[in-house]
Amino acid sequence: MARQGLFGSSLVKKFWMALTGLFLISFLVVHAAINAQIFWNDGGVTFNKWAHFMGTNVLIRTAEIVLFLGLIAHIVDGLMLWSQNRTARPVKYAAEKGSANRTWYSASMGILGTLLLLFLIMHLWHFWVPSRITGLDEIAGMPGHHDLYIEMVRVFESPVPVVLYVLGCISLYWHLLHGFASAFQSLGINHKRYNPIIKMTGAAFSAVISLLFISMPLAIHFKLLS
Amino acid sequence: MKLTLKVWRQAGPKAQGKIVDYPVSDVSEDMSFLEMLDVLNDDLVRKGDEPIAFDHDCREGICGTCSLFINGEAHGPGRGITTCQLHMRKFKDGDTIYVEPWRAKGFPVIKDLVTNRSSFDRIQAAGGFVSVNTSGNLVDGNAVPIPKQDADKAMDAAACIGCGACVATCPNGSAMLFVAAKVSQFSLLPQGRPEAKRRALAMVEQMDKEGFGNCSNTGACEIECPKEISLEHIARLNREYLVATVTKE
Numbered sequence: 001m002a003r004q005g006l007f008g009s010s011l012v013k014k015f016w017m018a019l020t021g022l023f024l025i026s027f028l029v030v031h032a033a034i035n036a037q038i039f040w041n042d043g044g045v046t047f048n049k050w051a052h053f054m055g056t057n058v059l060i061r062t063a064e065i066v067l068f069l070g071l072i073a074h075i076v077d078g079l080m081l082w083s084q085n086r087t088a089r090p091v092k093y094a095a096e097k098g099s100a101n102r103t104w105y106s107a108s109m110g111i112l113g114t115l116l117l118l119f120l121i122m123h124l125w126h127f128w129v130p131s132r133i134t135g136l137d138e139i140a141g142m143p144g145h146h147d148l149y150i151e152m153v154r155v156f157e158s159p160v161p162v163v164l165y166v167l168g169c170i171s172l173y174w175h176l177l178h179g180f181a182s183a184f185q186s187l188g189i190n191h192k193r194y195n196p197i198i199k200m201t202g203a204a205f206s207a208v209i210s211l212l213f214i215s216m217p218l219a220i221h222f223k224l225l226s
Numbered sequence: 227m228k229l230t231l232k233v234w235r236q237a238g239p240k241a242q243g244k245i246v247d248y249p250v251s252d253v254s255e256d257m258s259f260l261e262m263l264d265v266l267n268d269d270l271v272r273k274g275d276e277p278i279a280f281d282h283d284c285r286e287g288i289c290g291t292c293s294l295f296i297n298g299e300a301h302g303p304g305r306g307i308t309t310c311q312l313h314m315r316k317f318k319d320g321d322t323i324y325v326e327p328w329r330a331k332g333f334p335v336i337k338d339l340v341t342n343r344s345s346f347d348r349i350q351a352a353g354g355f356v357s358v359n360t361s362g363n364l365v366d367g368n369a370v371p372i373p374k375q376d377a378d379k380a381m382d383a384a385a386c387i388g389c390g391a392c393v394a395t396c397p398n399g400s401a402m403l404f405v406a407a408k409v410s411q412f413s414l415l416p417q418g419r420p421e422a423k424r425r426a427l428a429m430v431e432q433m434d435k436e437g438f439g440n441c442s443n444t445g446a447c448e449i450e451c452p453k454e455i456s457l458e459h460i461a462r463l464n465r466e467y468l469v470a471t472v473t474k475e
Contacts, residue, residue: 009430010400010440011467081440088331088399088439094232094245095324097298098397101449107397109442182443188468190461 010084013077018186020074021179025205027067032212041225044149048139051148055131075117082110105174106182112175119168126155156220165217169210176206227253227314230322231266233278236335239342243335245324255315259302260285260292262314263325279338285310287452290387293394294339295326300391300450308389308452328394331437332401345436346388346404352432353425354408356417367417376414383410385453392447392455398439403447405433406463407455413466423470430467 034054037047054060098107105112127148130136136146156162180202184190189198219225228251236243250266257265260282267277283291292309296302302312317323325339333341358364386407393401409426412418418425441460448457 008434009467009471010434010438011430011464012471014440014464015468081442085398085400085439085442088437089329090331091329091335093295093298093326093329094234095295095298095326098446100299100303101395101446102397102444106442106444107446178443185443185457185461186441186464188461188465190458192458 010081013081014186016073017077017081018183020070020077021183023070024067024074025176025180025183027070028209032209035216036212038149038152038216038225039219043226044147044152047149048145048147051131052145055146071120075113078110078113103178106178109175109178112171115171116168116175119164119171122161122164123168126161127151152216153220156217159221162217162221166214169214172213173206173210176209177203180205227251227255227317227319229253229262229317229320231325232322233325233339234327234335235278235338236327237337239334239336243338245326253314255313257314258285258310259294259296259312259314260310279336279340281340282310287311288387290389293328293341293389293391295324295328295394297324300328300395301389301452305449306452306454308387311452328390330390330393330399332399333390333393341390343388343390345438346390346401348436349401349405349429349432350388350408353421353428354412356412356421370416372415379458380411380414383407383414383455383459386411386451386455387453389452391450391452393438395446395450396439396441397444397446398442400441400447401433401436401438402441402460402463403451403455403457405429406459409463409466410459413462422466423474426463426466426470427474430463 034050035047037050038044040046098104130151131146131148136148136151139145139147156165181199184198228249231248231250232245233248234243235246248266250262250269253262253265260280263278263280270277281291281293283289285292287308287310290308292301294301294309296309296312301307301309303316304312327333327335327339328341328343330341332345333343336342384407386404388404390401390404392403393399396402409429412425413422443457443460445457448455
């Protein structure tokens with residue numbers, strides 16, 4: 001094993017950042033796909049079926065623990081990198097023209113991540129806590145089956161959570177726009193032929209995922225679903 | 227041209243520094259930025275003031291000695307140039323120009339605009355070399371076949387002059403582009419392979435010890451680098467380091 005080991009060096013911290021980031025991205029795909037089931041416009045029947053599966057399947061529940069560990073690792077690692085980066089420049093520039101050489105969002109991953117974390121706490125409080133801990137209304141005639149769809153309708157009735165969810169998804173968009181492609185670079189994947197593909201996939205993925213998530217509270221709030 | 231310079235003045239490493247305003251007149255647009263500073267210093271000396279200390283040497287863009295963070299950019303506006311190659315025609319009459327030293331924990335200020343960049347020397351000494359047996363068994367360099375593409379890329383990396391613009395411009399004060407260039411120039415060539423693992427590990431370890439920040443792939447270094455070293459080399463360092471970390475005995 002190398003002298004600095006699997007946790008010590010700046011590069012290894014970035015490998016973990018990239019790996020946990022890509023893992024969280026894979027979760028977003030599943031999450032968005034299942035939530036999009038509300039668009040069958042069947043009063044949440046299909047969505048609730050999937051929600052029941054996700055809440056009761058042993059493999060999924062195990063994966064849920066790994067997901068939380070991955071999220072915590074991403075946050076802790078990010079905070080360590082952020083605090084080291086702050087100390088690396090003790091005296092700031094009087095004039096700094098960042099716009100000349102970098103995008104604002106690539107240099108704001110910490111702030112965007114913090115906004116996402118705040119959003120996530122609210123989001124877990126709205127849905128994960130009642131569905132896993134405090135309990136939800138059951139679907140009529142189906143004991144043991146939570147009606148998560150009705151909970152969505154209830155939460156998004158008021159405009160305040162809708163606005164906060166839209167803002168959260170916008171932060172997600174910018175975080176992913178840099179994070180997706182950046183993860184590949186951190187893992188050493190950089191090739192003239194594939195770089196444009198990675199960049200385009202990242203941009204498309206960030207836009208599709210964020211718009212999909214934004215469309216849900218909006219569709220429910222404006223009663224576009226039956 | 228008449229200009230107002232806002233220059234960082236600091237008497238010594240431990241002294242409190244501040245930005246001081248200097249009006250400069252009779253600036254020709256054909257002067258380099260360093261020549262403009264020479265004119266200002268000439269005036270200061272004539273008035274009996276302390277001239278502004280700044281690093282410079284070859285004044286033809288190949289030594290990496292000149293630095294300066296000019297109007298918020300390393301080596302000022304313009305791409306692929308050092309400060310000695312920056313001409314005053316890039317500025318307009320009446321402009322206000324901020325002139326600051328490189329800002330990084332790894333580059334402490336010695337005086338005014340001069341920083342101590344010996345942290346780069348220590349990183350280089352940690353592994354930025356190939357050990358050659360000079361006991362009379364030397365192999366002719368040209369006897370080892372090297373694909374042209376690899377040779378070109380190694381040469382691109384070797385173009386790094388170690389000026390520190392990458393660190394100065396990085397929002398995290400990271401030295402990754404410098405270290406990546408120094409690792410890449412050897413790792414692409416067969417002569418560099420025997421020590422590749424040890425080199426990547428030792429140079430990154432030294433880089434971390436010197437207090438440089440972590441790369442977050444903003445790409446700012448690549449844009450401000452006077453030798454236009456590519457981020458591709460950072461990815462190569464990431465690969466080299468990952469393999470070395472996992473496989474080193």
